[in-house]
Amino acid sequence: MADEHAIGFMDSGVGGLTVVKQAIKQLPRETVTFIGDQARLPYGPRPSEQVKTFSWQMANYLLRQDIKMLVIACNTATAAALPDLRRKLAIPVIGVISPGSRAAIKASKNHRIGVIATEGTIKSNAYREAIMTKDPDAEVFSLACPKFVPLVESNEYRSTVAKRVVAESLRPLKGTGIDTLVLGCTHYPLLRPLIQNVVGPDVTLIDSGAETVNGVSFMLDYLDIANTSATKYYPDRFQTTGSATAFATIASDWLDQPDFQATHIDLGGESND
CATH class of the missing domain: 3.40.50.1860 (Rossmann fold)
Structure with a gap:
């Protein structure tokens, strides 16, 4: 039917x-x-x-x-x-959180998973809890990126400004050793090329949406x-x-x-x- x-x-x-x-x-x-x-x-x-x-x-x-x-x-x-x-x-x-968490656990080989999202999502600990429940050995590195949504909504996501903002915002993830990064906001995939460029080709990006x-x-x-x-x-x-x-x-x-x-x-x- x-x-x-x-x-x-x-x-x-x-x-x-x-x-x-x-x-x-x-x-x-x-x-x-x-x-x-x-x-x-x-x-x-x-x-x-x-x-x-x-x-x-x-x-x-x-x-x-x-x-x-x-x-x-x-x-x-x-x-x-x-x-x-x-x-x-x-x-x-x-x-969108459970599917993104499952995909991140599946993709990660070293159990070091990054999550970038809005302040509200990070503050809720929803991703951390979802990942840790399924993989207690995982280390989760959470980072709020509040400037990303305005970049997308103002249609600036391909601009030189966006490139600079993404690089600055993701700096705290440097040295964490993550091999997987969850794009924990459905706006963020529009910035995917810039994010991938900053974290490097060895980090798998997970599009939760x-x-x-x-x-x-x-x-x-x-x-x-x-x-x-x-x-x-x-x-x-x-x-x-x-x-x-x-x-x-x-x-x-x-x-x-x-x-x-x-x-x-x-x-x-x-x-x-």
Whole structure:
């Protein structure tokens, strides 16, 4: 039986598109409905309870669009809201932290794993706990990189400024001996070439968002809710609480969709205050 309902994806901004890009590639028959809460980013410095409130607002908006699965395509929101959303929603809810942790453990040969993320994700210790639970011998080196999200959201992720900021931000990881580095924010894969250049070719980068789509694919099959139709009936929808034009500029480039269109929405109470 073909379930043609959309999969809902939500993030604080454009970062979640790194997850969507993998979903479009791996699950071409599935319809994507995406929300980026650009009006209130960054989520990283915000209190956990506030991030949970924002996450529920996005989730409820997507639920009204009759989604069949919810993907929290944001590490900060996953750390703050995943347990609550899973407990209270009737549809499957998938976060990005567990898949990224599993992939890092699998990739690391010396058990020295770095994690870069927002302040909120690092403060939550979600990655450290997930990794240590599965591999007690691991050493986890966590580093908050608060300047990375603004670089991406301002479409500066290929600039010389970005190159300098990435080099300066990652300096504390020098000498740690890590052989694996988790990109613990879905915005960070857009900076991947710069990050790889700084940490060197011997360090494996883990894209937590991309790993998440493997889990989405498994759950669709396991729960028998995949779209098995020969074609995709409903169009993808992309919505932002910020500027639809600014969102589309980055999204069309990252998703390689020249005719990309986004819609502005109001969730209520959006502000950067």
